[in-house]
Amino acid sequence: xxxxxxxxxxxxxxxxxxxxxxxxxxxxALAAMPGALLPQRGLNAVKVEEYIADNGWWGRLLERxxxxxxxxxxxxxxxxxxxxxxxVGCLTPRTVEYAKSLRARPVLTPRNLARxxxxxxGVTDAxxxxxxxxxRRRLRGWRLEEREEADGGRSISAERGYLRELGNLVFxxxxxxxxxxLAVGKMFNYEGQVVVLANGAEFCNSGxxxxxxxxxxxxxxxxxxxxxxxxxNDFTAHYLPTGQADFFRADIEYQAGExxxxxxxxxxxxxxxxxxxxxxxxxxxxxxxxxxxxxxxxPNGEERTNTVQWRPVDQLTYLSEGATKFDPPGVSDLAERxxxxxxxxxxxxxxxxxxxxxxxxxxxxxxxxxxxxxVMRGDLGxxxxxxxxxxxxxxxxxxxGRLKRVARENMRPGEELRLDDGTVIRFDxxxxxxxxxxxxxxxxxxxxxxxxxxxxxxxxxxVIKRRRVWVRATPSTDPESPGRTVVxxxxxxxxxxxxxxxxxxxxxDDLLPRPAPDDVVRQDVTAGxxx
Amino acid sequence: xxxxxxxxxxxxxCYGAAVGVYVLAMLLSLVDQAFGRRVPRAVRExxxxxxxxxxxxxxxxxxxxxxxRDGAGEETDRGARARRMGRMAVALTVLGVVMHLGxxxxxxxxxxxVPWSNMYEFGATLCLFAVVTWLVVLRRFAIQHLSVWxxxxxxxxxxxxxxxxxxEAAPVQPALQSYWLVIHVFAIALxxxxxxxxxxxxxxxxxxxxxxGWAGRLPAAEVLDQVAYRTTVFAFPIYTAGVIFxxxxxxxxxxxxxxxxxxxxxxxxxxxxxxxxxxxxATAGWRGGRAAxxxxxxxxxxxxxxxxxxxxxxxxxxxxxx
Ligand code: HEM
Numbered sequence: 001x002x003x004x005x006x007x008x009x010x011x012x013x014x015x016x017x018x019x020x021x022x023x024x025x026x027x028x029a030l031a032a033m034p035g036a037l038l039p040q041r042g043l044n045a046v047k048v049e050e051y052i053a054d055n056g057w058w059g060r061l062l063e064r065x066x067x068x069x070x071x072x073x074x075x076x077x078x079x080x081x082x083x084x085x086x087x088v089g090c091l092t093p094r095t096v097e098y099a100k101s102l103r104a105r106p107v108l109t110p111r112n113l114a115r116x117x118x119x120x121x122g123v124t125d126a127x128x129x130x131x132x133x134x135x136r137r138r139l140r141g142w143r144l145e146e147r148e149e150a151d152g153g154r155s156i157s158a159e160r161g162y163l164r165e166l167g168n169l170v171f172x173x174x175x176x177x178x179x180x181x182l183a184v185g186k187m188f189n190y191e192g193q194v195v196v197l198a199n200g201a202e203f204c205n206s207g208x209x210x211x212x213x214x215x216x217x218x219x220x221x222x223x224x225x226x227x228x229x230x231x232x233n234d235f236t237a238h239y240l241p242t243g244q245a246d247f248f249r250a251d252i253e254y255q256a257g258e259x260x261x262x263x264x265x266x267x268x269x270x271x272x273x274x275x276x277x278x279x280x281x282x283x284x285x286x287x288x289x290x291x292x293x294x295x296x297x298x299p300n301g302e303e304r305t306n307t308v309q310w311r312p313v314d315q316l317t318y319l320s321e322g323a324t325k326f327d328p329p330g331v332s333d334l335a336e337r338x339x340x341x342x343x344x345x346x347x348x349x350x351x352x353x354x355x356x357x358x359x360x361x362x363x364x365x366x367x368x369x370x371x372x373x374x375v376m377r378g379d380l381g382x383x384x385x386x387x388x389x390x391x392x393x394x395x396x397x398x399x400x401g402r403l404k405r406v407a408r409e410n411m412r413p414g415e416e417l418r419l420d421d422g423t424v425i426r427f428d429x430x431x432x433x434x435x436x437x438x439x440x441x442x443x444x445x446x447x448x449x450x451x452x453x454x455x456x457x458x459x460x461x462x463v464i465k466r467r468r469v470w471v472r473a474t475p476s477t478d479p480e481s482p483g484r485t486v487v488x489x490x491x492x493x494x495x496x497x498x499x500x501x502x503x504x505x506x507x508x509d510d511l512l513p514r515p516a517p518d519d520v521v522r523q524d525v526t527a528g529x530x531x
Numbered sequence: 532x533x534x535x536x537x538x539x540x541x542x543x544x545c546y547g548a549a550v551g552v553y554v555l556a557m558l559l560s561l562v563d564q565a566f567g568r569r570v571p572r573a574v575r576e577x578x579x580x581x582x583x584x585x586x587x588x589x590x591x592x593x594x595x596x597x598x599x600r601d602g603a604g605e606e607t608d609r610g611a612r613a614r615r616m617g618r619m620a621v622a623l624t625v626l627g628v629v630m631h632l633g634x635x636x637x638x639x640x641x642x643x644x645v646p647w648s649n650m651y652e653f654g655a656t657l658c659l660f661a662v663v664t665w666l667v668v669l670r671r672f673a674i675q676h677l678s679v680w681x682x683x684x685x686x687x688x689x690x691x692x693x694x695x696x697x698x699e700a701a702p703v704q705p706a707l708q709s710y711w712l713v714i715h716v717f718a719i720a721l722x723x724x725x726x727x728x729x730x731x732x733x734x735x736x737x738x739x740x741x742x743x744g745w746a747g748r749l750p751a752a753e754v755l756d757q758v759a760y761r762t763t764v765f766a767f768p769i770y771t772a773g774v775i776f777x778x779x780x781x782x783x784x785x786x787x788x789x790x791x792x793x794x795x796x797x798x799x800x801x802x803x804x805x806x807x808x809x810x811x812x813a814t815a816g817w818r819g820g821r822a823a824x825x826x827x828x829x830x831x832x833x834x835x836x837x838x839x840x841x842x843x844x845x846x847x848x849x850x851x852x853x
Contacts, residue, residue: 026807033796248705286786448779458767458771
């Protein structure tokens with residue numbers, strides 16, 4: 001039992017020592033490194049899969065030990081938790097100590113001031129009391145303590161820079177608070193992405209189903225999201241002649257809170273760098289792209305029009321790829337339907353150039369749009385129960401022959417294409433879409449607050465020096481200067497000595513008569529110690 | 532906002548001229564480093580400190596010591612000449628700074644935005660801050676003969692910047708059109724530029740304590756340690772603030788304030804390493820050599836973050852263009 005207690009106590013002492021903190025800091029830095037060098041799931045899942053596929057057993061090993069999700073891995077959290085505990089453990093006693101030292105009186109004047117890193121002495125005609133009064137005036141703002149000494153002398157001890165400790169405490173506590181706020185954020189945050197066509201289409205934050213992708217925090221199940229709706233009326237992009245993007249704006253309207261009941265819409269120009277902040281959520285404009293519109297006129301005369309976003313494959317020219325899918329109308333027989341589904345897939349170029357009949361894009365803006373499409377007919381596999389990407393067709397259906405290409409064509413807006421069974425496909429034109437992200441993190445203001453405190457505390461603790469000055473005045477005992485006063489000054493910086501010499505020098509210059517020539521040498525000694 | 536080609540050309544000339552002047556300064560300072568005779572440290576320091584504190588009530592009293600000994604004839608002619616070259620090197624460095632600043636101002640005027648929006652410009656800004664930091668250090672510590680070691684990496688960085696990473700003056704993407712570009716990048720460039728000095732000086736410290744045979748002309752180890760520590764102490768809060776500004780910007784541009792983007796990750800690691808440096812100086816047994824190693828590691832991480840992460844790993848930050 002005793003042994004166990006001793007063990008615990010020693011572990012605790014070890015854990016909360018500064019040396020351990022230092023080592024933990026290093027471990028944390030080291031552990032964070034793979035996250036910068038290896039692809040991470042949270043940032044780019046596709047790259048992770050590629051990496052694992054390319055690296056065989058090594059990739060799988062890394063996968064097992066969480067190297068593709070470093071910041072959520074057990075070992076990363078373990079270091080971070082240990083550091084947290086170590087921090088709490090060392091802050092508690094230090095807080096008490098600081099609180100005491102904040103109120104402490106300056107310490108007694110040491111007997112031998114000449115031993116201090118900074119010191120000077122001089123002889124003056126002023127009396128002891130006058131010297132003391134001068135010193136008090138000069139040391140205004142310092143915490144002072146004046147004392148009687150033996151043989152008629154007096155001394156002042158002065159101390160300054162208590163804020164350093166305060167800053168240091170603020171810094172460390174802010175760091176604690178920051179870590180805690182981060183953890184809270186991880187519990188209750190969520191992030192979802194959604195594509196909204198810029199033709200007045202609407203999006204409501206009513207549940208995870210409304211999103212194209214959704215990443216909930218640990219305690220978020222996707223119900224109970226903050227309610228708001230928005231619609232995207234228009235999207236403006238402006239490009240430099242080089243094709244570099246210069247300006248994006250989605251003109252949106254939104255409603256939240258009471259506006260939902262009264263159905264009031266409020267406009268907001270959503271731009272990069274200026275998210276919409278409503279009811280605790282933020283809406284960002286993360287990207288944009290094009291959604292071509294196709295109309296299919298079926299042999300029975302029925303029409304279907306569909307506008308689906310295509311995915312930009314080149315961020316510079318916005319050459320995009322995608323698949324727009326149609327079900328034949330009025331066909332209730334499943335088997336028959338599976339022979340007549342249509343998909344229009346291929347490339348879209350906002351500013352078309354044809355090189356050897358291959359479509360490419362020369363510019364990201366809509367100058368001369370065109371599509372290069374394959375029309376596929378047959379079974380799209382949409383009711384196979386397997387999910388499929390909205391940007392592509394199921395290649396396995398093509399491979400097993402159930403989905404066949406029936407036409408291949410390059411088209412401009414307004415152009416039509418007739419299939420063998422009389423179906424007409426028209427490329428009507430193109431809409432822009434906005435790629436939006438909704439984010440929610442109830443703790444982020446706290447994180448910011450702690451971060452600001454952290455910097456303020458850090459600055460204070462690093463720039464302010466805790467330093468002391470002592471002044472001692474004694475009536476001269478030298479028979480050659482009767483009635484005069486010997487003044488001794490000593491100085492000590494409690495942390496970093498550098499730079500204190502200047503301040504000490506100025507105080508000494510103000511309090512002492514001009515040094516006699518033979519003092520110069522001693523001054524140099526002072527300075528020498530300083531560095 | 533169209534780019535003013537004339538101004539941007541002048542800016543490039545200034546940049547080239549600044550590099551040229553730095554090279555000259557480095558050569559002169561090399562002579563100083565190799566042959567200049569040093570006065571006992573303590574004396575010179577005191578002298579300079581007095582000068583630095585100028586304007587206070589200090590009577591121009593201490594005429595003394597330092598200059599007396601300077602001229603005391605114990606110096607060889609060659610040593611004196613070399614030291615004069617060292618002083619010229621400092622003057623040239625100031626001239627270089629003026630041209631360097633001119634290059635940045637002209638680029639800013641040419642593009643109508645702050646001149647630190649791509650890697651070339653960021654490197655140029657960082658180097659300017661590094662040199663200015665060094666000049667400030669020289670006002671406090673009489674170690675001008677070490678200029679060569681500071682100018683060398685600056686020149687290498689500026690050369691790489693001007694030749695490999697150069698990019699034409701151009702406006703920036705929507706994501707960069709934010710006043711946080713002004714604040715965040717300024718703070719990061721200032722912080723990173725400042726830590727170049729302690730990085731270099733810590734290297735010299737290690738030479739001084741581990742290979743004293745090579746280090747006859749280096750100042751006392753404590754002086755090197757002080758320079759490294761005091762510069763880091765100013766740079767660290769600035770760098771910290773820069774990282775926080777970055778997080779604030781990320782919150783409004785990318786939808787989250789922290790996402791372990793490679794750049795963010797390495798910034799965090801470097802931050803932790805510098806925090807460890809400051810702690811190591813307060814922990815017995817880590818002071819001195821080990822602290823210097825940590826400082827060098829910190830600086831290496833900054834450089835790594837600038838080059839490797841931008842050029843090879845490419846996360847969100849790389850869209851500033853090279
Ligand atoms: C067990 C945990 C810790 C202990 C015992 C501790 C202790 C200390 C002490 C004693 C100082 C004052 C040093 C001085 O007066 O020069 C200090 C300062 C500082 N601490 Fe910590 N610390 C701990 C954790 C951390 C952590 C985790 C970080 C950052 C990641 C950190 C960053 C800093 C910084 C930047 C300073 C300012 C350096 C300075 O004042 O010299 N500390 N810490």
